[in-house]
Amino acid sequence: MSGVRKEEIAGNLAAVEDRIAQACEAAGRERSEVTLIAVTKTYPASDVRILAELGVTDVGENRDQEAAPKALECADLGLTWHFVGQLQTNKAHSVVRYADLVHSVDRARLAHALSKEAVKAGRRVGCLVQVSLDDDPGRGGVLPAGVPELADEIAAAEGLWLGGVMAVAPLGEDPGKAFARLREVARALRERHPEAVMVSAGMSDDLVQAIAHGATHVRVGTALLGRRKPFVR
């Protein structure tokens, strides 16, 4: 049974790798400049194990309730865990225990909670500032004008390190245009914090445009594991 699933995931991974390689070539970038994060939300730990066997090193999750037990179950795999979902401050305690990076830091209160909990856990957690690329902060993210201040807070916080920026392309807009704005935000951030080189952008449907605009990390779920069943939070 798992052999069939492994073949399926292997085929999907090969197709995603092809798209990444072609996007890198078209953009004049090296394949090694882009990290593939397999977003495994709603899929079982057995799929994470298969991805690891196929050479995937980075996985992403968006809900602590699901991610915490899955990360524990996969602790032997030596993977890098990325938390990519909206995060309540009261979940910081749990998330810092397995997440190597949190992509969705969009307010100082959350940065402070992660800092406090990371120190308690004896961990250093990478944080990305989630940038809102439309004017709808309801979907998460800080507006570009707020990025420097939040980045300063993260960079100064004990137990955290500043990785860079993350964004989700707004619905109903050419993702290339949105990612071009993100690239500019990332460039400005690097002037202030040269170490903050990560640009987390691009999902199954828009990873090519993201790579064209400088993404260093693409977060891919559906194209690797299949369509998720809808769920109610």
Ligand SMILES: *Cc1c(COP(=O)(O)O)cnc(C)c1O
């Ligand atoms: C689910 C999710 C992804 C992956 O999206 P796909 O379209 O399935 O590739 C990427 N980023 C975030 C923040 C997500 O929640």
